[in-house]
Amino acid sequence: SQTIxxxxxxxxxxxxxxxxxxxxxxxxxxxxxxxxxxxAGRGLQLLFYxxxxxxxxxxxxxxxxxxxxxxxQFILSSKKLLLxxxxxxxxxxxxxxxxxxxxxxGEGSRLTVL
Amino acid sequence: DAKTxxxxxxxxAEGRAANLPCxxxxxxxxxxxxxxxxxHSQGPQYIIHGLKNNETNEMASLIITEDRKSSxxxxxxxxxxxxxxxxCIVLGGNTGKLIFGQGTTLQVKx
Numbered sequence: 001s002q003t004i005x006x007x008x009x010x011x012x013x014x015x016x017x018x019x020x021x022x023x024x025x026x027x028x029x030x031x032x033x034x035x036x037x038x039x040a041g042r043g044l045q046l047l048f049y050x051x052x053x054x055x056x057x058x059x060x061x062x063x064x065x066x067x068x069x070x071x072x073q074f075i076l077s078s079k080k081l082l083l084x085x086x087x088x089x090x091x092x093x094x095x096x097x098x099x100x101x102x103x104x105x106g107e108g109s110r111l112t113v114l
Numbered sequence: 115d116a117k118t119x120x121x122x123x124x125x126x127a128e129g130r131a132a133n134l135p136c137x138x139x140x141x142x143x144x145x146x147x148x149x150x151x152x153x154h155s156q157g158p159q160y161i162i163h164g165l166k167n168n169e170t171n172e173m174a175s176l177i178i179t180e181d182r183k184s185s186x187x188x189x190x191x192x193x194x195x196x197x198x199x200x201x202c203i204v205l206g207g208n209t210g211k212l213i214f215g216q217g218t219t220l221q222v223k224x
Binding site for chain 1: 148150152155156157158159160163199201211212213214215216217
C-alpha cells in the first residue's frame, strides 16, 4: 500500500534561519507531488507541484524553493525564513489515472518562525 | 483547471442532512469534481468524487447537475465529528496543478 511521510512534524525557527522540510512517498511510482501551505485560519495555498524528477512548478512568488531529487522525494527549502513563512505545510501526492487520481496528504509540518 | 465557489460557512443540526453546494461553472468535459474535508490541524481527507453521474459512498453522496456547473455534497446524518472545512475542487488529466478554494466551514451543532 502507498504511504506518505513528512517531517519534521513541528519546527520552531528564528527569522533568517534556513528551512528544510522533507516528504517521501512509498509504494508508488511517478507520482505528482505537491507542497501546500495553510496560514492560521486560512485555506490551502498551492506552493509547488512536480510531475517528475527535477520538474518543479512554482505557483506563488516567495522565498521558498522546492526540489525533487528522486522520484518519490520532495523537499521544501528556504535560505532565510521570514515571519510570514509561519504556517502548516502539507505534502501531497497523486497518480493521474486518465482524468482522475485522488490526492493523498501527509500529516503536515507546523512551522513557527519567531 | 476550473475554479470553484463555495459559501464560507454553514450550520447544521446534529442528525440532520448537511447539504454543501459548490459552483464550478467553467468546468470542462473531462474534469472531475472532488470533495475533501479538513478537520483542524490535520491533512485533508478524501470524501468522494464524480464526473457527471450522482455518486454515493459510505461517507456521503454527490449530486452533480446535468449541465455540470454545480454540485452538492450531502452528509445524510451529520454528527459533531463532521464539523470541518469542506473543499470542492475540479481536476482532470495530468495538468498537475490542483488549486483549493477557501472551502465551506461546516459547524454541526447539538
